[in-house]
Amino acid sequence: VxxxxxxxxxxxxxxxxxxxxxxxxxxxxxxxxxxxxxxxxxxxxxxxxxxxxxxxxxxxxxxxxxxxxxxxxxxxxxxxxxxxxxxxxxxxxxxxxxxxxxxxxxxxxxxxxxxxxxxxxxxxxxxxxxxxxxxxxxxxxxxxxxxxxxxxxxxxxxxxxxxxxxxxxxxxxxxxxxxxxxxxxxxxxxxxxxxxxxxxxxxxxxxxxxxxxxxxxxxxxxxxxxxxxxxxxGQVHRTSSAQLKTIYSDLRTELMKSEHQVLELRDWVAKAIEDLSAGDFDEFIKQHPADSPRDLLVLFRNRADVLDFSQGQADAHSLRLSDYDPGLPAWLALCFSHFLEPFVSEEKFRELWFVNVEGKGKAREEWSSAWLSLLKLAGRHDRVVDMLHLRRRLGGARPPIDVARSEFGLEGFTLSTIHASKGREADVVILMMPEARKSRSVEGVVEEARVLFVGATRARKELYVVRNKSLWTERLNSGRLFCSNQNSREQQVSVEIGRKGDIEPRFLVGATQFKSAEAAAAQDFLASVSRSVTAYNLVKRPDRVSKYGIHFGEPETCVGIMSGSFSRDIQEISFRPGGVSFRTPDQIGNVKAQGCSSIVLAPEDGNAESLHEPWASSGFLLAPKIAGFPSYRTDRS
Missing domain, CATH: 3.40.50.300 (P-loop containing nucleotide triphosphate hydrolases)
Structure with missing residues (x-):
């Protein structure tokens, strides 16, 4: 259909x-x-x-x-x-x-x-x-x-x-x-x-x-x-744990009944989950003293809490958030950013893979599954891939599920909102139990109880519950979340970074933003960190539009520029109507990227004309997978 x-x-x-x-x-x-x-x-x-x-x-x-x-x-x-x-x-x-x-x-x-x-x-x-x-x-x-x-x-x-x-x-x-x-x-x-x-x-x-x-x-x-x-x-197969089975079955039955005082339902469910869990965070550390289990899912009520927790993590991990597009895997740009032929054969793709991807942390056997996914998207009957058709398939607003990633970030443990975790399960789950929301409506209380139930039932083997105070956030018209504390002299802000549109192709390899050698150096650097957690500094550029460059290290490498929409949001936070105005920050530090993703431009995409070669012709380029809730401090303007 x-x-x-x-x-x-x-x-x-x-x-x-x-x-x-x-x-x-x-x-x-x-x-x-x-x-x-x-x-x-x-x-x-x-x-x-x-x-x-x-x-x-x-x-x-x-x-x-x-x-x-x-x-x-x-x-x-x-x-x-x-x-x-x-x-x-x-x-x-x-x-x-x-x-x-x-x-x-x-x-x-x-x-x-x-x-x-x-x-x-x-x-x-x-x-x-x-x-x-x-x-x-x-x-x-x-x-x-x-x-x-x-x-x-x-x-x-x-x-x-x-x-x-x-x-x-x-x-x-x-x-x-x-x-x-x-x-x-x-x-x-x-x-x-x-x-x-x-x-x-x-x-x-x-x-x-x-x-x-x-x-x-x-x-x-x-x-x-x-x-x-x-x-x-009705029969639970996900877990053999008696405590978890009680949550899966008995708690579900009680949740569906109308006998409880509805306005107390959320607290009743929260206590039942805590009582049936394996313990709190201290118990989790005791059971896993060396390293976190690989199949670990940490669940939060709100997006800002996920991003804030991710901000403090040094280990590779992934994010599962409803509003965050996981994007296309980095191997696409690693293989094809400099490939200008109209078709690619299996033999040539294998060569591209082992030259550009194998040394970047990918398992050797993954090249064959990657090739099959390309064949399914744009393969011809002679078993070569049509590159123009591949770009059309991948360059759309909704890339095919056969190749698009399901989670934002790298392999490792997963941080998620409870809503976004639906359909996901893990051996070990840490449920960051939020404080009860102040809701007097029946609908609100019942929904909160069900949210906790959904979170608790993601666990296959172990469930830990940690009481968590959610961040109090404000939302801009763009949808971006932020926290702001200020007095008459200064403003301290934590702001969401990584929303759709924060990074655009022309701000990565654009001919008007970068010299050709600068764009090449930036893409080479991104290739070297495509499977790593990297911390960048956003530095205000010395021009009238006040965009922020994405910088790394000393001497600094500029890998791209944040979009104008991001800069406008920062300005909106600083200049609140009817309030005290503050300077926009010169720098926002410790901006985390979970590796890189690929941006693919369809052959008809007019944005390609503004890019340096070879990306203008190939249509494939790397972008840092920035996501987090970094903080900055600034004074009055």
Missing amino acids: GDSAETDDEYPMSDAGTVAEARHLLTDWDAEQMRVITADSDDRLIVEAGPGTGKTAVACARLAHLITEEDIEPSKILMISFTRAAAAEIRARLHSYVGEASYAIHNATIDSHAWAVRSGHDPSARLTRSYDDNIESVIALLTSDEDVADEYSRVEHVIIDEAQDIVGPRAELIESMVGHLPTDCGVTIFADEAQAIYGFSKRNSKRNIRSNDGSLLERVRAGKLGNFSNLPL
């Missing part, structure tokens, strides 16, 4: 997949899981799946069963995931089940699916519009454009994840989409009301649900999408 940026039918692979090998997968499932996996292809199911019950594995096994046993063509299956990370996990796991057939399945987030449909049918479609605008446009197209509606008539099965968190226009789009499916098209919807944290979903609602109101789960229960059968997944 649509020409999604997350699928590729233009350059098909030669093998349809070893689907016969998937038949052995119908073993080692519990009875509830088997009922979901082997349900008839035209069944319409709502699957109530608590945390740790194997939801993702069951969804993949159901897809494999539909392909191998029900003979449904993969291209006629639509899989709607809640996040790009979840879509990537589904794709990877499904590939192990059915081989290359997994790439024919339309596997996308709601936003990516909406854009694919709209861009294929609306000549006025623009990526500059908001996600909600695109979704509203597709809803309108479904009712006004017969060609759009006709596309859904060819779909034979749809799987939708996290229905409890699909709200507003996205829920309305799914409702409209299901209404245009053939009557014999099956639909499998996975949901868990106890994990509804993206908008309150009221239990047992008796109200009439308007077409633009209620989560997708509420709409299904109200009969807005037709008749659905309910199937539960």
Whole structure:
């Protein structure tokens, strides 16, 4: 359905997949899981799946069963995931089940699916519009454009994840989409009301649900999408810990009851989680005295707390934040920034990899999986990769999930907000328990209780709870967070760095910003630290626009320039309307970068003309993956 940026039918692979090998997968499932996996292809199911019950594995096994046993063509299956990370996990796991057939399945987030449909049918479609605008446009197209509606008539099965968190226009789009499916098209919807944290979903609602109101789960229960059968997944498989199983099952049951005093529910859940945890941070250090476990997930309530904690970490780690695009891996620019040929063969790519990437910390065997991902994106039948087509695929606003990273940063432990951790699990979880928010509404209290429940159920083996006082932040119109303490003489600020748009290609290798030799030296330096944590200083440039250069070391190497939007935000913090004005800082120190990512420009991108060679022609360049919450101090202007 649509020409999604997350699928590729233009350059098909030669093998349809070893689907016969998937038949052995119908073993080692519990009875509830088997009922979901082997349900008839035209069944319409709502699957109530608590945390740790194997939801993702069951969804993949159901897809494999539909392909191998029900003979449904993969291209006629639509899989709607809640996040790009979840879509990537589904794709990877499904590939192990059915081989290359997994790439024919339309596997996308709601936003990516909406854009694919709209861009294929609306000549006025623009990526500059908001996600909600695109979704509203597709809803309108479904009712006004017969060609759009006709596309859904060819779909034979749809799987939708996290229905409890699909709200507003996205829920309305799914409702409209299901209404245009053939009557014999099956639909499998996975949901868990106890994990509804993206908008309150009221239990047992008796109200009439308007077409633009209620989560997708509420709409299904109200009969807005037709008749659905309910199937539960109740057995916890994620953990063998008795304490964690109590949280996964018993606490979930209690959370769903209405017997508790609602305004005390959050505190009751917090105490239960603390009582059932393995202890606090001191206990964590006692159990892991040498090094932190590699599979460690540290969870916070707010984005600013994640960035502030990351700011103080010297070890490599990654960030999982809803508003942060993980970007494209550095190996793309390392291999192709100086490659100007129209096609690349497997032999040539292997040579590029071992010259430019192997010595930068990548495992030797990873070159082959990288090559396969390139083939899937832009491979021709003669098994060479078309570089112009590759740039078009990678240069879009929503790069394909086959190559885009799922987390921001490097390998190592992961810092995340609880919201962004959905679908993620780890052997060891440290839950930074936030203070109770001052909310008197039923919706607010219940949502906070569910947020804590979601955080606690990410753990497979060990859960530690640390009481944490969240930062008090303000938000600029741009969305940037900051903290400010000031008196009549000086201002101390901590500010969010790493938002989309903070670094642009022309501020890395632009011909008007750098000499050619300077740009080359900067890119060479970034290549040398592409797998390292690096601390930079942002230094105000001696020009009228007051942009900040990104500097490292003595003598200083300037690797780029922060964007004008970043400078304007710093000015807005310094010059508050009706208050005391302060000077903008001359320098912001200790700005952390978690390695580098690749920026890829499509051949038609006009920004390429402003760059030095070879980047103007190749379209590939490196950018530091800056993210943090650094502080600075300044006095009155």
